[in-house]
Amino acid sequence: MLRRSIDYSLYLVTGRDLLPNGKDYLESLEESLQGGVSLVQIREKTTDTGEFLKIAQQSKAICRKYNVPILINDRLDIALAIGADGVHLGQTDMPIAVARSMLPPNSIIGMTCNTVEHVRKAVQDGADYVGVGPVWTTQTKKVTSPIVGVRGMGEMLKALDGTNVKAVAIAGIKFTNVLHCLHGCVSTTGRSLDGVAVVSDIVASPDPRLAAQRLAAIVQAFKSNPSHNFSLGPTASYTPESVKASVGVLLPLIRHFSPLVHQITNNVVTNQSANATLALGLNANINRKPIVFDPVGVGATKYRQSSANYLLNTWQATVIKGNAAELGALANSLEVQAKGVDSVGKGFADPASFVRNLAKKERCVVVLTGMTDWVSDGTTVVKLSNGHPLLGEITGSGCMVGSSIAIFCAAASVAEAAKRAPDAPEDARLVRGDMFAAAIAGVLAVTIASEFAAVRADVKGSGTFLPALIDELGGLTPDKMVSAARVEVIH
Numbered sequence: 010m011l012r013r014s015i016d017y018s019l020y021l022v023t024g025r026d027l028l029p030n031g032k033d034y035l036e037s038l039e040e041s042l043q044g045g046v047s048l049v050q051i052r053e054k055t056t057d058t059g060e061f062l063k064i065a066q067q068s069k070a071i072c073r074k075y076n077v078p079i080l081i082n083d084r085l086d087i088a089l090a091i092g093a094d095g096v097h098l099g100q101t102d103m104p105i106a107v108a109r110s111m112l113p114p115n116s117i118i119g120m121t122c123n124t125v126e127h128v129r130k131a132v133q134d135g136a137d138y139v140g141v142g143p144v145w146t147t148q149t150k151k152v153t154s155p156i157v158g159v160r161g162m163g164e165m166l167k168a169l170d171g172t173n174v175k176a177v178a179i180a181g182i183k184f185t186n187v188l189h190c191l192h193g194c195v196s197t198t199g200r201s202l203d204g205v206a207v208v209s210d211i212v213a214s215p216d217p218r219l220a221a222q223r224l225a226a227i228v229q230a231f232k233s234n235p236s237h238n239f240s241l242g243p244t245a246s247y248t249p250e251s252v253k254a255s256v257g258v259l260l261p262l263i264r265h266f267s268p269l270v271h272q273i274t275n276n277v278v279t280n281q282s283a284n285a286t287l288a289l290g291l292n293a294n295i296n297r298k299p300i301v302f303d304p305v306g307v308g309a310t311k312y313r314q315s316s317a318n319y320l321l322n323t324w325q326a327t328v329i330k331g332n333a334a335e336l337g338a339l340a341n342s343l344e345v346q347a348k349g350v351d352s353v354g355k356g357f358a359d360p361a362s363f364v365r366n367l368a369k370k371e372r373c374v375v376v377l378t379g380m381t382d383w384v385s386d387g388t389t390v391v392k393l394s395n396g397h398p399l400l401g402e403i404t405g406s407g408c409m410v411g412s413s414i415a416i417f418c419a420a421a422s423v424a425e426a427a428k429r430a431p432d433a434p435e436d437a438r439l440v441r442g443d444m445f446a447a448a449i450a451g452v453l454a455v456t457i458a459s460e461f462a463a464v465r466a467d468v469k470g471s472g473t474f475l476p477a478l479i480d481e482l483g484g485l486t487p488d489k490m491v492s493a494a495r496v497e498v499i500h
């Protein structure tokens with residue numbers, strides 16, 4: 010019997026009812042194996058035993074040809090009859106211990122898990138792997154449990170720490186979102202997925218070989234070099250000097266590339282705005298473009314909170330930027346209070362830990378604005394001490410910082426794309442370029458310009474400060490930014 014080192018990377022769950030018109034099931038299965046499917050589960054929910062047995066036998070012969078293990082959904086009798094490599098069980102199927110006692114030694118047993126408790130129980134019961142989800146909605150199965158979402162997956166993966174139990178995500182995973190899935194489904198302790206389980210994106214394709222090939226390429230790229238939170242990664246040693254140098258490099262790139270930034274602002278709670286954000290965010294993820302998310306006044310109403318959560322589950326933000334009240338609400342922290350869209354009080358007792366933890370959890374760069382700005386990629390924290398009190402006296406200074414971050418992220422990403430060879434191998438970076446440095450540069454542009462504006466002779470107060478600020482933003486140079494930047498790095 011095949012076994013122990015199972016490759017969970019691209020786990021095909023069959024679904025004969027989804028085959029395109031005229032496509033033969035066995036032909037489709039074989040092509041998907043040629044494309045890189047690494048594990049197969051035969052799932053037949055309504056087929057009679059005799060027919061199920063025949064299909065399982067034929068499927069096994071093809072899987073053996075490609076040396077790929079075969080599991081049977083739910084039916085131990087079929088698994089035993091064909092000598093499958095194991096079974097996949099649901100929460101209401103046979104208990105793992107009973108299945109284990111009936112199957113040959115070393116059989117693989119997987120369990121569907123929809124909650125952290127399910128995962129803990131599966132580990133305790135001796136599962137080899139867990140199928141966690143639903144990550145997204147799916148047309149393939151009537152799922153009765155709530156959508157876990159990419160952002161809920163980290164807690165489930167964390168429950169696997171210290172065990173050898175493997176994990177695959179399931180539901181709604183496609184070529185267009187698989188990288189988002191892999192990037193987002195990582196626990197704060199760094200545990201990532203071992204693979205993805207897919208039905209329709211492969212089975213419903215007229216070209217299952219190609220469908221499997223492009224999914225497998227992304228999974229392999231991610232597994233060989235898991236993506237970091239859009240920075241250069243934990244091994245990059247950011248220093249105040251290196252951060253300032255990156256800022257100096259980024260400013261001319263904006264002028265050189267004039268990247269296009271699509272901005273959706275204000276009225277974030279109107280349907281139109283929310284739908285546009287949703288659609289553009291998805292396209293941005295598919296095209297590896299940065300997304301800057303500014304959850305204005307997110308704590309103010311339940312609707313804003315649920316909209317923000319929905320958006321963050323639908324696409325992966327590159328940078329989340331907010332004041333203390335906004336980010337506190339997003340992190341479900343009660344430490345900071347809001348007044349309308351403004352933050353009140355002293356802010357977080359330990360802002361460095363707060364931004365680091367939120368960045369780790371959301372798998373992106375986090376910018377916490379205020380008198381002092383804090384930026385983290387989940388590993389390094391940068392404290393920025395530029396700015397002027399007049400920024401707090403004009404409306405929209407936070408929005409200006411958001412726009413500035415977006416333009417720097419766009420420039421960094423476009424510049425990286427320009428450097429990339431057309432035949433460069435697939436990589437697993439959802440956005441290319443150092444988005445941590447770009448977010449820092451975005452904050453510094455506004456806060457440094459505010460310092461130059463505030464001391465101008467023509468500035469008498471907040472009214473005259475605003476146009477001066479715009480002028481100073483236009484007049485920024487790398488030298489001005491680098492010499493004025495007040496940057497501390499906290500590792």
Ligand SMILES: Nc1ncnc2c1ncn2[C@@H]1O[C@H](COP(=O)(O)OP(=O)(O)O)[C@@H](O)[C@H]1O
Pocket residue numbers: 331332333350351352378379380381382395396397398399400401405406407408410452455456
């Ligand atoms: N009193 C201040 N001193 C220095 N900089 C400030 C001050 N108030 C705000 N800023 C700067 O203005 C920008 C907007 O921050 P903030 O006021 O927190 O945003 P929001 O308008 O979203 O609440 C930040 O980059 C911050 O550094």
Ligand SMILES: Cc1ncsc1CCOP(=O)(O)O
Pocket residue numbers: 022142143146147148149150152179180181182206207208209210
């Ligand atoms: C079998 C199964 N279990 C939970 S969701 C699902 C179907 C996933 O199908 P698809 O990959 O087409 O969304």
